[in-house]
Amino acid sequence: MTRTIYVDGKYLPYSQAGVHVEDRGFQFGDAVYEVCEIRSGAIIDERRHLERLERSLNELDMPMRMSHASFGRVIRETIRRNRVRNGFVYIQVSRGAAPRDFLFSGPNVGQTVVVLARALSRATNEAIALKGISVITTPEQRWARVDIKTVMLLASSIAKEKAKAVGAKEAWFVGDDGMVTEGASSNAWIVTMDGELITRPADGHILKGITRTVAMEVAENRGLKLVERAFTVDEAKKAREAFVTSASAGVLPVIQIDGTVIGNGAPGSTATELRQLFHTFAEATL
Numbered sequence: 001m002t003r004t005i006y007v008d009g010k011y012l013p014y015s016q017a018g019v020h021v022e023d024r025g026f027q028f029g030d031a032v033y034e035v036c037e038i039r040s041g042a043i044i045d046e047r048r049h050l051e052r053l054e055r056s057l058n059e060l061d062m063p064m065r066m067s068h069a070s071f072g073r074v075i076r077e078t079i080r081r082n083r084v085r086n087g088f089v090y091i092q093v094s095r096g097a098a099p100r101d102f103l104f105s106g107p108n109v110g111q112t113v114v115v116l117a118r119a120l121s122r123a124t125n126e127a128i129a130l131k132g133i134s135v136i137t138t139p140e141q142r143w144a145r146v147d148i149k150t151v152m153l154l155a156s157s158i159a160k161e162k163a164k165a166v167g168a169k170e171a172w173f174v175g176d177d178g179m180v181t182e183g184a185s186s187n188a189w190i191v192t193m194d195g196e197l198i199t200r201p202a203d204g205h206i207l208k209g210i211t212r213t214v215a216m217e218v219a220e221n222r223g224l225k226l227v228e229r230a231f232t233v234d235e236a237k238k239a240r241e242a243f244v245t246s247a248s249a250g251v252l253p254v255i256q257i258d259g260t261v262i263g264n265g266a267p268g269s270t271a272t273e274l275r276q277l278f279h280t281f282a283e284a285t286l
C-alpha cells in the first residue's frame with residue numbers, strides 16, 4: 001500500500017496527494033518520468049535512471065531543477081516512509097501548472113515533482129518469469145519521440161488492454177516497415193536459431209532501456225554474440241527464444257507471440273541466464 005507521496009517538497013498522505021488541474025502533465029502530457037526497481041531495500045541503477053531523467057528533461061527544454069543528490073534523498077525518504085523493501089519507485093517531473101496554453105515559454109511555468117514508492121511481490125514476479133509471458137503485436141501508434149520517457153502513454157495503455165483481452169501481458173509495436181520497435185513498456189529481444197542475441201538499436205524508435213543496457217553488459221560478459229538490429233514479427237516467431245526487459249520486470253521470457261509458440265514453449269536458457277545474472281551487473285545503492 002502506498003501511504004505517502006512526495007509532491008513538490010512535501011510528503012503527503014496518499015488521499016491528499018494531488019497536483020493542480022491545470023498542471024501541464026494533466027492537460028498536455030507535458031511531463032517525463034522514471035521507474036526504478038527497489039530490491040532488498042536497494043535502488044537499482046539509480047544513477048542511470050537519473051541521467052536518463054535529465055536527458056528527457058533536456059530534450060523538452062526543461063531544466064533539471066533538483067540535483068541528482070536531492071532526488072536521491074527524496075527517493076530514499078519516500079521508500080522509507082512507505083516501507084518498501086521490494087517494488088519500485090516512480091519519479092515524475094511535469095512542466096508545472098499554468099493557465100492552459102499550448103505555449104510554455106512564458107514566465108509563469110514552473111515544475112511539479114512527484115515521487116511515489118510501491119511494494120511488489122518478488123515471488124509473484126518470479127512465478128511469472130518462470131512460466132514466461134505471451135505478447136501480441138500491434139501497429140506502432142505512438143508519437144515520433146519515443147526516445148524521451150514522457151507520460152504520453154495512451155497508445156501504450158490501449159496496446160496493453162488489447163494484449164490483456166487475449167490473455168497476453170505485453171504488446172510489441174510494429175512500425176510501417178514491418179519491424180518490431182519495442183514493447184508498450186519494455187524493450188524486445190530475440191535469440192536466433194544460431195544463438196545470436198538480437199535487439200533493436202537505440203535508433204530513435206525505442207526508449208533506450210536501462211535494463212537493456214545492463215543486459216547487454218551481461219551478454220557481453222558471457223561471451224554471447226549480440227547484434228543490434230531491427231527484426232520482423234515473422235523472424236521473432238521463428239526465433240529460438242524471445243524476451244523483454246524493463247525495470248519493473250527485469251529480463252522476462254516470452255513464450256508466445258500472437259499465439260505462435262516460441263521455441264519449445266518454455267522460457268529459453270539465454271533469457272533465464274540473463275535474468276539470473278542481471279542483478280550482479282546492475283548497480284544497487286542503499
Ligand code: PDD
Pocket residue numbers: 034035182183184185186187206207208209210211212245246247248249
Ligand atoms: N517501462 N520501452 C518502453 C516504452 C518503456 O516504457 C520501458 C520502461 C522500457 C524499458 O526501460 P527500462 O529498462 O529503463 O525500464 C522500454 C516501465 C518504466 C517499466 O515497466 O519499468
